[in-house]
Amino acid sequence: MTLNSTIEAVTDRIIQRSRHTRARYLSRMAQAAEEGPRRGHLTCGNQAHAYAAMGADKDALVAEKMPNLGIVTSYNDMLSAHQPFEKYPQFIKGVARKNGATAQVAGGVPAMCDGVTQGQVGMELSLFSRDVIALSAGVALSHNTFDAAVYLGVCDKIVPGLVIAAATFGYLPGIFIPAGPMTSGIPNDEKTNVRKAFAKGECDRATLMKAEMASYHGPGTCTFYGTANSNQMLMEFMGLHLPGASFVNPGTELRDALTGHATKRALEITKLGNQYTPVCDVLDERTFVNGLVGLMATGGSTNLVIHIIAMARAAGVLLDLQDLSDLSDATPLMARVYPNGLADVNHFHAAGGLGYMIGELLSAGLLHPNTKTVYGNGLKDYHAEPHVKDGEVTWGKGATNSENEKILRPAKDPFQKAGGLKQLQGNLGRGVIKVSAVDPDRHIIEAPARVFSGQAEVKAAWRAHKLDRDCVIVVRFQGPKANGMPELHGLTPTLSVLQDRGFNVALVTDGRMSGASGKVPAAIHVAPEALDGGLIAKIQDGDMIRVDAVNGTLDVLTEGVAERDAATPDLSDNGHGIGRELFEVFRQSVGRADDGAGVVV
Template sequence: MTLDPRIAAVTDRIIERSRRTRAAYLELIGAEREFGVDRPRLSCGNLAHGFAASGEDKKAIISQRAMNIGIVTAYNDMLSAHQPYGRYPEQMKLFAREIGATAQVAGGVPAMCDGVTQGQPGMELSLFSRDTIALSTAIGLSHGMFEGAALLGICDKIVPGLLIGALRFGHLPMILIPSGPMGTGLPNKEKARIRQDYAEGKVGEAELLEGESRSYHSAGTCTFYGTANSNQMMMEMMGLHVPAASFVHPGTKLRQELTRAAVHRLAAIGWDGDDYRPLGRCVDEKAIVNAAVGLLATGGSTNHAIHLPAIARAAGILIDWEDLDRLSAAVPLIARVYPNGPGDVNGFHEAGGISFVVHTLIEAGLLHDDILTVWEGGLAAYAGEPSFEGDALSWTPVVETRNEAMLRPASAPFQPDGGMRLVAGNLGRATFKTSAVDEERWTIEAPARIFADQDEVIAAYKAGELFRDVVIVVRFQGPRANGMPELHKLTPPLGSIQDKGFKVALVTDGRMSGASGKVPAAIHLSPEALAGGPIGRLRDGDIVRLSAEEGLIEALVDPIEWMARTAAVRPRQAPGTGRELFAFLRAGASLAEEGGSAMIAAMETMLDGAAEPEPAIVTNVEDREIDA
């Protein structure tokens, strides 16, 4: 099928914009391949340290005739999605030995559960946990002991962080290995009802906890289609998984065989063979566009409006929200998965899942099917679902949906566009996810009520002050202000206001979760308030117009008065929960549209040939504010 010209045009736009930075990146990984640190360059003392605890694998590692796979794992047993990874390394070592290779755990990375920290102070560490994960990945791979790597991670900041760090070693072949979702628990509609009933005071904490426990009940990824499961979809669209590995349950024979296949495949695409597939070549402009197309077609998490630019920049590729907006206009919405529909990812997978999504999007000319994938057969291989043929894995193409209430062909979508719009105006630029919002609510014009955090919103809600037409503005929530925590706690009260018949919208320089739903929201507003963004000029009572149809977010204030206003001052924040440790990351964070990362901004500066930036020097301690 011929590629849709709109997809081609956006891809060309990205290629042209990225020409210099992508060339610098490819030069970097080429030099690392030729002159970087690897096992043959290690001294005998270096090498002895590296295999001292390797037991029966020592001889193979010493011989240097077989690939040594570095395992970077996000295992912990507090986070349900990552608990299954506990046994993976020992299994993967056995799988590696089957084909004459070896494997070692190169390092562990933090794995934060946003579900645990949601609405708590720890959530202010969430976005920058992505940078910490990237740094931890780089430390693990910096030893030069490995000719390839397996990346074990699933959830929100973990996959982006692993990829950002791994792309600095883009000369190595790498595969991401998921562990799969938990089984379906409490129906999502019932879970949402209980949450809203609790917000309205109709049920107590005991009923709420019971409902939440029935929803999140076992090992595996949470089953709503939020950031974690959107991560898995994007890795398939980029060809970085074993095909259709995303949504197979933990603890099954099929899951184990998919992990075995990943280990075996890594050995096959190493740099000493004739099928060398380095990560930095797999993640190119076309792969990034494929990830965006998949995100839009399935109604994935808005968090990837931040993560995808950050991943792309780590590979020298520059994308922006206008690219996403143009792609959204070209890509139909073909999936309805909670919170955009009643069924969860298990139902989506049973309906044909990512395999069918790949098939129908390729058929419609909406994906680049000529990308370099880790699996043989190119992207078309990802249109098959795995099963056993005897004891061997085989993949069967999925060419029809099994449930049109959840998954439709691109020729008969739920809506003609992907439902992630750029809105812009005198308040800046923001993301508006329309796919979960009824169309009659795509335009809201109402007086603003200004808040500095979500707890203030909830207090006003409980006091009965918000039951009217209102645009809730929550500012000083950007990367520089407080690490850009998700404001998911606001979903039930705002939904309650909307259900009472009022017009309500959220405008914020913060984030909403991939689990956000029916209330219209302009999120990631950029520039943020602390960076001098115009959201800081808003006052209570200002009329704000938010319109997805018009692509507009605007304060309807006289322009002369608007420009004369001074910006609001951020309320002072106290240290605690380790937030003060991340002050240097907040201080240097880029715009949300550029990925919201201090680390990537500094990295790009160095790739341009500039010196590493000098640290700031505090000359007057009395003038220094503790930035929590």
Template sequence: MPVHPSIHPTVTAVTEKIINRSRDSRSAYLERIRAAASQGPARGKLGCTNLAHGFAAEAPRSKDLLRRNVKPNIAIVSAYNDMLSAHKPFEGYPRRIKEAVIDHGGIAQFAGGVPAMCDGVTQGRPGMELSLFSRDVIAMSTAIALSHDMFDGALMLGVCDKIVPGLLIGALSFGHLPTIFVPAGPMTSGLPNTEKARVRQLYAEGKVDREALLDAEAKSYHSEGTCTFYGTANSNQLLMEVMGLHLPGASFVNPGTELRDALTTAAAQRVVELTAGGPEFTPIGEVVDEKAIVNGVVALLATGGSTNHTMHLVAMAAAAGVDLRWDDFSELSEVVPLLSRIYPNGSADVNHFHAAGGMAYLIGELLDAGLLHPDVTTVAGGGLDARYRREPVLEGGQLSWRAGPRDSLDKQVLRSVADPFSTDGGLRMLQGNLGKGVIKVSAVKAEHRVVKAPAVVFDDQDDFLAAFKRGELERDFVAVIRFQGPQANGMPELHKLTPPLGVLQDRGFKVALVTDGRMSGASGKIPAAIHVTPEATTGGPIARVADGDVVELDAEAGTLTVFANDLENRVPAAPAGGTTFGTGRELFAALRGAVGTADRGASVFGATLSGAQA
């Protein structure tokens, strides 16, 4: 797989390193999916009883077509539920998709649903301990939906944090099937994110009551669609587009609009064209290759996207036989400029990003700078350069694509490579005698990026919050929150720590967070070393830190150090023995025992996917 000659030398070097490292695992993966594709549609080999079960509920016309195996059958796999705003729009998608597929010469069946949980609802609650594992449950649910061997292609309907990575991992286990991801889009803009953050801090200080806080939150999250800040959900959408799995420009069109409906119809029709037997057969396993993965990392860095993807992208890559590592993120971050500021990295939301030029402008800038591979396979046909510089429009009620803007329409939100917000991507790896971790500095001011202070150690985020309320943290310190890793309790996000830490930082104290847990897509202005591995539960160095030990988090040098000469000789602390029962947590004990490390994707599948994690 030669690299295009116009590509930036660092992008070339990282890509070639990934290709070489993945040679055996990627070859094995491709051999498997090509063998599956060469056998033809599996539906044609089903026994009569099997096939009859597969079309028993269909209308007579569809039943006849499935019986005779004369048209491609498209699986619909959806994360719809009507509690979560991002997935509510999917309610009407199956009917629209089925009509569009039939009109385009195919058949579609709703193959299965996958769970969709919201970290915003479970934040700080016991249910959050199921969140990370839901990704792998979704992957398995996707595989179950496709396992009936009735299908020639698939459409994946999902948006949020663990759902899209799970859908992709599951889809890649059926990598011989053409598959398109179908988004729902962000809700319209509500209360500005900076105002929401201000009210949260006031509530943390006790200056406003719960009613004022709830009013602000309800004005922020107010309708159908994805939350508008640039967290993991919207990072997912960006990745699916730049990796060639969305139709061009599909990511950030609002729900309930004619353009959104037209894009959904177009995706349904397009997947029919990609099925076997036609001239454009495009299995998803051929789309998601080393270059596509690198493109995803570059776009994530260029926009200050979610740190969750230092795990999700690793796991998604492994599902395609590609061995992606944290060092690859770090090397790319050094040469990829930060081109957008979307909350929490700025005051704008994803609707402002979209209006400023959005994906077409971003992809064009990165292509022109040699930071994206143009010669990749996409569901739109052709390479990234040919299709994804364009944006969708309705002309006379018909969907078409036009050239995207060549200049940013709002330079406070989106800039060129020649005039970036920062010359690097703002995502850095930290390493030292505390292990390895990740820090997102795109929202952290330069004066806060190096903190050296005594440790204050907690084994539970609630203990930290209680200490803050008692006024015990009015000083310089590094909060070490441990026993929050994948094996401990499923690695919950710790966003409830952000407002009090922000209050203390605003009061002039030097504060930082070090944790084997997550902060993820909404990581903000506080320097936070997250995903620290080895985690405390496995006896990692973070389990040996004591109150008063001087800890230095240096985001500039990329180091994470505790100054304690006897660190290695200390007995690791044991967890406090919190409950693992209730809210379904007892059902996930096997996953906690099987999960891998954060730097290898925190996956329960381990090396069984492709050998890439061996």
């Protein structure tokens, strides 16, 4: 199938824009690779320290004839998605030994849960945790004793941070090993209705708690299609997972078999063999385009807009919001998974899942088929279905038909002809909007502004019935420089209720919404942010705001706004409490949201 002209043009544009940064990056990776196996550069004393606790594996490590895998793990048992990783290191070490190789836990990285910190002070550390994870993985791999790495991570900032580290150590081969989603709980629409009822005071907290616990109920990723599961999709579309690995439930025979096969594959692609596949070769411009197409086709998380820009920069690839918007226009929306529908990721996987989507998108010329992957022969091999027999994985042909077209549709007959994300640009700056779950009648909202400096203020005004009107809720001083850019997920039920009452409502913010942002039009990630000279700092109540997802514009229509003095925020409490003191240097040095909001890249 001939490559779609828009996919080709955007890819060529990215290659041209990135030619200098990518060339410098690849030159550094080539120089590092030429130095040979990393252990060969350690002194005897260095090696003795590294192998002191390795028991029977010491001789193999010293001999340097077989690979040594570095395991970078984000295990903790507070995150349901990461709890299964507890036993992975021992399992991986056992597989390595059976294949004559060795493996060591290189180090751990932090993994915080946005579900726990939503609406709490800790959320102000969430975005920055991505950079901390990259730094932590860098420390883990700096011991220079590994021939390849396996990365254990799933959730929101963890996978992007690990990808940034994997790209930085791009001369090393690396495979990402997921844990899979938890089994399905109560239906997502039932959970949503309880949340809205609680927001309206129609049910008590005990009822809300019962619904939440029935939804988030066991080991594995939360089953809605938020940032965590968007990460898993991305790793598969970008060829860093094994085919079909993303959405296999924890604790199953197939899950264990995929983990074992990923370990063996990591051993096969080191520089000690003849299938050397460093991460720097996997993460090229075409791979990032494939990832973006996957994001658009599935209606994925808005958080990935920030993260994929930062991940790409770590590999010398320069992405722009216009690239994302153009790719979205060319990509059909093929999936309806909550919050874009009622199904969860288990239902999506059963309907055909990522293998079906990749096959369809390849046939439509919307993906680059010959990118390098950790599996071997290009993305075309990812239209496959893994099966297990006698503890080993084999791959058969992937689904060629959707098993449920209410969840998953073919590329030629999609839910929408264009993908789920749009760039917005106007006198208020640049931002993005997720439209995959927004009714087309609400793609353009023009209404007076109601201005706030935090989501608590919005909720207070709503409880006082001061928002029962058409309005654009402007929530500013929520950008990375101001307070770390916390998600404003707590506004979703409030704004949904206003919309359900018949009001034309939109949100404009320099902050983030949740990866589960849904049916209320929300212009988010507005840059420059209010604390960095953005016009959003000069908006006043009553100014007319136009959010236009059809034409991709974001403007204040009231004259004279630019001549006003900017509002002065009270940020006196932003620098202390729950560890915020430790992140002052991050707030001072972080980049703009449309550049990936990075500290380390």
